[in-house]
Amino acid sequence: MKKINFYFYGLAIALAFASCSKKQAAEPQPTPTNPSGSEVTTANVTYSNYVGNLIQTKCSGCHGANGEGNSTWAFTGYESVKNDGRIKNATLVTMRMPKGGSLSAKEKELLAAWFDRNMPQ
Numbered sequence: 001m002k003k004i005n006f007y008f009y010g011l012a013i014a015l016a017f018a019s020c021s022k023k024q025a026a027e028p029q030p031t032p033t034n035p036s037g038s039e040v041t042t043a044n045v046t047y048s049n050y051v052g053n054l055i056q057t058k059c060s061g062c063h064g065a066n067g068e069g070n071s072t073w074a075f076t077g078y079e080s081v082k083n084d085g086r087i088k089n090a091t092l093v094t095m096r097m098p099k100g101g102s103l104s105a106k107e108k109e110l111l112a113a114w115f116d117r118n119m120p121q
Helices: 002-021 047-058 080-082 086-093 105-118
Strands: none
Touching: 047 080, 047 105, 086 105
């Protein structure tokens, strides 16, 4: 009987440790919406309804007026994003940006669609 209890408790402890990890599942991201409240999709994503806010939120901390990445690339609006071919490579190919963070699967999907749609404003 003591042997069964020992195995039961050992199994319970092992399961508890196995269920805990540093890499917990990411929280679900809310569906992006544009200013009119409709859903942003790969078919309608534009700079003004999604990408501008994404760049502002994820990139301008370093690539803004006083950021450490300002000497490499400074975010100053649509033209600065559209005219810098490094952004697609850094965010979607090598995934080295954003520094110290990452883009969610949905953010990557919408950003890739924006590039594929020739970066509409």
